[in-house]
Amino acid sequence: MPNRLASATSPYLLQHADNPVDWWEWEPAAFEEARRRNVPVLLSVGYAACHWCHVMAHESFEDEATAAYLNEHYVSIKVDREERPDVDAVYMQATTSMTGRGGWPMTCVLDHDGNPFFAGTYFPDRPRGGQPSFRQVLEALTDAWANRGEEVARVAETLREHLASQGGVRGAATVTGAELLERTVIGLAREFDQQSAGFGGAPKFPPTMVLEFLLRMAGGGETSAESPTEARRMADATLEAMARGGIHDQLAGGFARYSVDRDWVVPHFEKMLYDNALLLRVYAEWGTELGDRAAEGIAEFLLGELRTVEGGFASALDADSEGAEGTYYVWTPAQLTEVLGPDDGPWAARLLSVTDAGTFEHGTSTLQLLTEPDDLKRWYRTQRLLRSARDRRERPARDDKVVAAWNGLAISGLCRAGRLLDRPTYVKDAVVVGNLLWRVHLVDGRLRRVSRDGVVGAPAGVLEDHGCVAAGYLDLLQVTGDPLWLKRAGVLLDIALDHFAADDGGFFDTADDAETLVARPRDPSDNAYPSGLSSLIHALSTYAAVTGSGRHRDAAEAALATVEVVAEQAPRFAGWSLAAAQAMLDGPVEVAVVGGASEDRHALERRARRHPGAVVVVADGPDDRIPLLVGREPVDGRPAAYVCRGFVCERPVTTVADLEAALLR
Structure with missing residues (x-):
């Protein structure tokens, strides 16, 4: 018989709707019931694509x-951590x-006021490896x-006081300084994996936001010769390394959440929106042939695998x-030969590092593309055939809830890729979202x-x-020129x-009128x-660059000052x-490109x-509703670019060579 979760909207909670556990959602009535019965509250937090959440559910719940x-x-x-990140945090x-x-899964035990007095993660169904059973x-x-x-009560009170005391640590307002940014690059270099790339050891996550910062430091701004x-x-x-590794789906595009090894060979196979x-954006901005291919693959994965009927994107x-x-993604040499035949099967096995010993479990291998194929036509044919064969396997389940923040990131990625990759x-897909x-x-x-489902x-x-x-709306403004997106972004920033x-x-991370938790x-x-802070800094600084708003610029700079300790001590x-700080150090550069759609404008x-x-x-x-476009006319009927910093603009240019010179001044 279904429990209370049967009426939930979260796919993760619905996975537990048939558990014999008498689950509650996070709501005051649950704590009132615990107080009435004088029993503690057990809080279990996870998400739909979490492998160990499934394991603990099967074993215990x-x-x-x-x-x-x-x-x-x-x-x-x-609790679904993706639906209630405030509770999870x-x-x-x-x-x-x-x-x-x-x-995750995260397991906490709380008193009647929500104060935790015990916490842990996964617990097995029987004692194992020195760990007690659940x-x-x-x-x-x-x-x-x-x-x-x-x-x-003493433990709960101590933890409550500790949680309530946690907050931002304000540093001097110098996080945007070139010296700190260069020291950050040096600090990141100390943590860089010289053998396999990325940062740290296993498990290894895509350091996407750090990579965008590094690309910005390498490509412009007031930095030294060594740092770029x-x-x-x-x-x-x-x-x-990520694009060629097993963390990247070499057949259908998209990246898994992380690699369990330092070499990017075996992923944890869940794919997150x-x-x-984020990777769509950074690969599109990388500016290489491999990067363009990876970006196109990610976009096609998003549009083909995660797009919902309503036009948004599912979570995972x-x-x-x-x-x-991983059974959907891995192969043996024999399976490759069965699909491709006796000539192309062994060729594909060599190309994709599929071995008899295997790189995953039970003699299977993930697919890696460590070198460029010697015959691209053969590779593309192989890719199509293997993907078609894989499509006949049982597909992984999809968490189809639409999360606002992550769809905002998808809007930004699609806008950047759409323009940079033509x-x-x-x-158009980003506009729908x-x-x-x-x-x-x-x-x-x-x-x-x-x-x-649109609800x-x-x-x-x-x-x-x-x-x-x-930030996504501001990216839509930049690629469409439609002032509607500027207005909508302004509404959200005013709320923030x-x-x-x-x-x-x-x-x-929560509003002043949100539900009160044991700590804000x-x-x-x-x-x-x-983080909410860093995403807001990007949006505030971009809005200021488009409108000239001192309020938004001041808010971005003040927010950056509160991140200095983290930036200095843990730049990863x-x-x-840091990416926002680099852009603000350079202005950010504001460019208005005006003129009818044409190859010259493009x-x-x-x-x-x-x-x-x-x-x-x-x-x-020109458009009076968008301050950066006020008075921006084409020049002699030709598309023109106006390069500005702090709304002080140079003379318009009409050639790419002149634009490049203006950008680099």
């Missing part, structure tokens, strides 16, 4: 005996504070609640199919975080939703400035996707803020967009 114990001794709450901070590490943990906590109440060379070397090596939206593809991880249909978010996710003048969900938009969607701002110039989350550091977790636009961090608005002519 689907087990009748474990469920019966939970139902008797706890009120159990299930608070209790992940508690988990890392108590255990030194985090991850049932043992539950029984110990039940005993502590019943017999050591003072100790439980080192920055470009790290960016080139990492982008190539946010990863691919699962890692599992046929009850195991794929105008990508821009932008309209969907405005039409469905804006309710009573406020942004909601998720929707599914908006209850969770309020958090800071990252406002930052990423506003009015409801999310902190006294020290930074921002909270605030994290300036990037993780798998940009400040890449997006050439000017293409060169302008290659300038790191430039804000480029393209339109047929």
Whole structure:
């Protein structure tokens, strides 16, 4: 019999709707029930594409005996971290504070006010590797609640005070300084994997936001001669290693969430919208043939695999199919020969590093393209045949909820790729997403975080939703010249400035009128996707560049000052803020390209967009509704580019050579 989650909108919660556990969603009534029964609250947080969430569900939450114990001794709450990032952020901070590490599934036990007094991640169904079983943990906590109440209260109060004390650390307002940016490149070089590229060891995640910062440092701005060379070397090596590795789907495009090894060979096979939206942008901006191919593959993956009926993008593809991880993606030499024949099968095996021993499990291999094929026609035919054969396998499940922030990132990626790769249909697809978010996710003048099947969900938009969607709208403005997108971005930024701002110039992750949690989350550091703070800085600085608004420029600079400690001490977790800082150090450069659509206008636009961090608005002519376009006329009937910094503009130019000179001055 289904439990309370049967009426949820989250695909992750619906995965647990048939559990024998008497789950609640996150709601006040759950805590009231725990208080009435005088039992603790068990909070379980995960997401639909999480492999170990599935494992713990099968082992424990689907087990009748474990469920019966939970139902008797706890009120159990299930949360989708992607739907409620505010709840996830608070209790992940508690988990890392108590255990030194985090991850999903996350398991916390709370008192009736939501204060945690125990936290952990995955627990097995029986003792394993020195780790207690989930049932043992539950029984110990039940005993502590019943017999050591003072100790439980003391731990909960200590953690509550710790969580409440966490906030931004303001540094001097120098994060935009060239010296700090150069020191950051040097710091990143110390963490760079000289053998396999990327940063750190295994598991290795795509450092996409850091790569955009490095590309910007390599391509322009007020930096030294040495820094661009080192920055470009790290960016080139990492982008190539990822594109050629097993983390990249060599048949259908798109990237998996991370590599379990340092060499990018074996991924954790789930594919996330946010990863691919960010990678689409950076590969399109890389400016190489390999990068263009990777970007086109990502765009086709998004449009072919993640696009919803309503025109938005689903959150993720699962890692599992046929009850195991990765089976959809891996091959043996015999399977290749079966599909391709005795000549092309062994050739493809050599090309794609598919061996008899295998690089994955049970003698299977992921596909790598470590060298360029010696026969491109043969490779493209091979690619089509293998993809067709793979399409007949059981496909991974899809988490089809639409998350506002990640769709905002997808808008930006499609806009950049559409213009840089000359794929105008990508821009049209981005417009559809932008309209969907405005039409469905804006309710009573406020942004909601998720929707599914065109129906908006209850969770309020958090800071990252406002930052990423506003930035996406500003990218739509730049590629379409339509002032509607400037107006919509302004609405979202006003909400952020009015409801999310902190006294020290930074921002909270939740609004001042959002649900009150045990702490108001605030994290300036990037993780798998940009922090709310860094995404908002990008949107604020771009809006200021287009409009000349001092309020938005001041807000961006003040917010950057609160990230300085993170940027200095842990630059891998400040890449997006550093990318914004580099652009602001250079102005950012503002370029208005005006004139009728033509090859000449396209050439000017293409060169302008290659300038790191430039804000480029393209339109047929002047438009009083867009301050950067006021008075911007073509020159003698020819398309012209106006290069400005701080709304001080040089004389218009009509050739790519003159534009390049103006950009580099």
